[in-house]
Amino acid sequence: MVYTKKHPALLIMGVLLVALAAATDAGLLDGIVEYLKIGKKTGEMTGMSYFFGIVGVLVGAWHLWGKHEEGNLDYYLSSVAGAIFILFIAMIVTWFAAPWIAVISKSMGPVMADKYLHDVLGLNYVVIGILAGIITVNVFKIPGWAENGVRLSRLGLKTGVILLGTLYSLAELVYLGKLSVVMIGFFVLGSVGLVLYLGGRRKIPNSMGGVLSAGMGVCGVSATVAAAPVVQAKPTEIAYTIGTILIWGVGCMFLFPVIGHVLNLGHIQFGAWAGTGILNSAQVAGAALAYQPDGIETLKVAEIFNITRVLFLPIIVLWLAIWYVRREESAAGTQVNVGRVVIEKFPLFVLGFILMFALSSTGIFAPAQHYQGKYFDNKLAESKLLTAEETALLSAEISKIQSPSRAEALARLIEGRKIANIDDDAEIRGLTNSRVLSKEANDILKKAHGAVYHTAKKVAKFRQWITWLFAFGLTGLGMQITGAAMRQAGGQPLVIGGIVGTLKAVLSLIVILLFVKETI
Amino acid sequence: MSENNSQNIDLQKEGKATFHRGSALSIFKSDRAEDLVALVCALLIALGVYVLVG
Numbered sequence: 001m002v003y004t005k006k007h008p009a010l011l012i013m014g015v016l017l018v019a020l021a022a023a024t025d026a027g028l029l030d031g032i033v034e035y036l037k038i039g040k041k042t043g044e045m046t047g048m049s050y051f052f053g054i055v056g057v058l059v060g061a062w063h064l065w066g067k068h069e070e071g072n073l074d075y076y077l078s079s080v081a082g083a084i085f086i087l088f089i090a091m092i093v094t095w096f097a098a099p100w101i102a103v104i105s106k107s108m109g110p111v112m113a114d115k116y117l118h119d120v121l122g123l124n125y126v127v128i129g130i131l132a133g134i135i136t137v138n139v140f141k142i143p144g145w146a147e148n149g150v151r152l153s154r155l156g157l158k159t160g161v162i163l164l165g166t167l168y169s170l171a172e173l174v175y176l177g178k179l180s181v182v183m184i185g186f187f188v189l190g191s192v193g194l195v196l197y198l199g200g201r202r203k204i205p206n207s208m209g210g211v212l213s214a215g216m217g218v219c220g221v222s223a224t225v226a227a228a229p230v231v232q233a234k235p236t237e238i239a240y241t242i243g244t245i246l247i248w249g250v251g252c253m254f255l256f257p258v259i260g261h262v263l264n265l266g267h268i269q270f271g272a273w274a275g276t277g278i279l280n281s282a283q284v285a286g287a288a289l290a291y292q293p294d295g296i297e298t299l300k301v302a303e304i305f306n307i308t309r310v311l312f313l314p315i316i317v318l319w320l321a322i323w324y325v326r327r328e329e330s331a332a333g334t335q336v337n338v339g340r341v342v343i344e345k346f347p348l349f350v351l352g353f354i355l356m357f358a359l360s361s362t363g364i365f366a367p368a369q370h371y372q373g374k375y376f377d378n379k380l381a382e383s384k385l386l387t388a389e390e391t392a393l394l395s396a397e398i399s400k401i402q403s404p405s406r407a408e409a410l411a412r413l414i415e416g417r418k419i420a421n422i423d424d425d426a427e428i429r430g431l432t433n434s435r436v437l438s439k440e441a442n443d444i445l446k447k448a449h450g451a452v453y454h455t456a457k458k459v460a461k462f463r464q465w466i467t468w469l470f471a472f473g474l475t476g477l478g479m480q481i482t483g484a485a486m487r488q489a490g491g492q493p494l495v496i497g498g499i500v501g502t503l504k505a506v507l508s509l510i511v512i513l514l515f516v517k518e519t520i
Numbered sequence: 521m522s523e524n525n526s527q528n529i530d531l532q533k534e535g536k537a538t539f540h541r542g543s544a545l546s547i548f549k550s551d552r553a554e555d556l557v558a559l560v561c562a563l564l565i566a567l568g569v570y571v572l573v574g
Contacts, residue, residue, distance in 0.1 A: 076547070148547060154546050154554065155547075155561070158554065158555065159565070162559060163565065229551055229554075229555075347551065348555035348558075348559055349559060349562075351559075352555075352558065352562055365570065458573045461573045465565055
C-alpha cells in the first residue's frame, strides 16, 4: 500500500505559513498583534512559520508531483501532511484563538482575586487545542491525506513529558518538609487506589480507570498524558480525564477560599489544602491567590505541594503498568511476572523525565536551586542597585506598614539597596501585592524584585518547546475524539472523579486541621 | 523497518497474540519504539537548547 496521497493540501498549507511569516516579519499584522497582546510571540511566529512553511512547500511538492512507491520513505513522509495540518491548527489556537479569548475575558475584568474568567475556566491553549481537534474531526472529518500524520500526536506528548523534567530541580526538595511529602504521598497514592477500586466496582474499562486515576491522583494534564500509553488509553478517555479534572478544579477554585475563610485557616494551612485537594496547577494558584490576594505565603506553600505531587509521577506510572497488565492478563487467565512487566512495560519516556530532572538538578540548564526556571541571585552590579532617591521614598513610607516582618525586610532593602535574601524577596512581593504603599513605592519594589529574581533563558526555551509539543499533541488527540466515542464513554468518569475528588478534599482538610499548624 | 513489514505498522505482539492496534495514536511499530524516538527527540532538543541558548 502507498500511503502518500497526491493532494495539494500540504503545499497550500506550506505557502500559507510562509505568507504568515513574511507578513509578520514585514509588520503587516502589527494591528492584530497589538490587539491580541502577542508581541512577545512574533519571533516564534516568524521563525516557526518560515521553517514549517518551507518544509510544507518542499514535501508538499513531492506529495503532489513526486513518484511514490511502497516503503519507509513513502510511509514516514506521508505523515508530514497530517503533522503540518495539526501544527497549523495548533498555531491558530496558540497565536490567535487563545489570546483572543484572553482579551475578551480581560475586558470583562477580574472575576476572582486578580484572576480573569479564562483563567478560572482554564480556557488556555490546552483546552482550546483539544476542542479545535474535536470540532475538526466531528464537523469536517479528518481528510485522508492527514490520517497518517495525526498518529504522530502521541510522540509529541511523550517528548513534552520528558522535557517537563527540565523545569524542576532536586535542590527544591530542601523546601519540602516531611509532612508535605507524607501528606501528598498518602493522598496521591490513596486517590489512585480509590479510582482504580471504584472503576472496578463500576465496571469502567481498565484503560479509563488507569488514566483517570493518574489524573485525579497526581496533577492534571501532564500525569494524564504520561499514564495514557501505559494503560493504552483511548483519546476519548484522555479527554474525559482532562475534562473531569478541569471541571472539578473550577468548582474547587471557587469553593476552597470560601470554606477556608469560614474555618479561618492560616496561610500555610490553606496553601497545603489547596495544593493537596485541587488537581490542576493553574487552579491551585488561583485558589491560593484568591485566599491571600495581598501576599504570596499561601501561594508558596501551594507550589511546594504541587512540585511534591509531580515527583510521584514515576511511581504512579510504574504502579499503573503493573496493575494494567495484571488486570488484562488475569482476565485472559494467564500468569503475570511482575519483573517482566517492569522491564517490558515501564515507559522509557518516564525514565527520560527522570533523566532530564537529574540533568536539571546538576545546574547545567539553570542554577541548581531553580524552580521552573526561576532563581534568586542578589549579586548585582552598581547600576542595578536602588538609587538614593528611591531609598528615600521608601524610607518615607515605611511607617505605613503594619506587618513587622515586611517592615524589617523593607528596612534591609533600604539599607543594602537590594533585596537581602529569598525570604525577604517573598516579604517584598507580599508587600507589593498588598498595595499598602504608594504606586511609586510599589514600582520601586517591583524593580528591586526584578533585579534579584531571574529567569533562566534555557529553561524558558524548554518551556516554549513543551508548550508547542503539548499544543501539537493535544490538538492531534482531539482529532481522534468523535461524538460516538464520547457517548460510548458515558458519564461514569465524572461520577468517579467527583466521588474521589470530594473525599480527597474533605480528608485532606481534616488532616490539615489536625496536624498542620504554621510550619511545614 | 523493511519494506515488507512497513505496511504492518499497526500490528502489535503481546505474548503469543498478534493483533492490529486499530485506533492507536502511533505510527511506530511498538510503544517502546515510540518511547525511544521521543527520548532521542527530547535529548536532541536539550542538546540544542544547551548549546545554542544563553
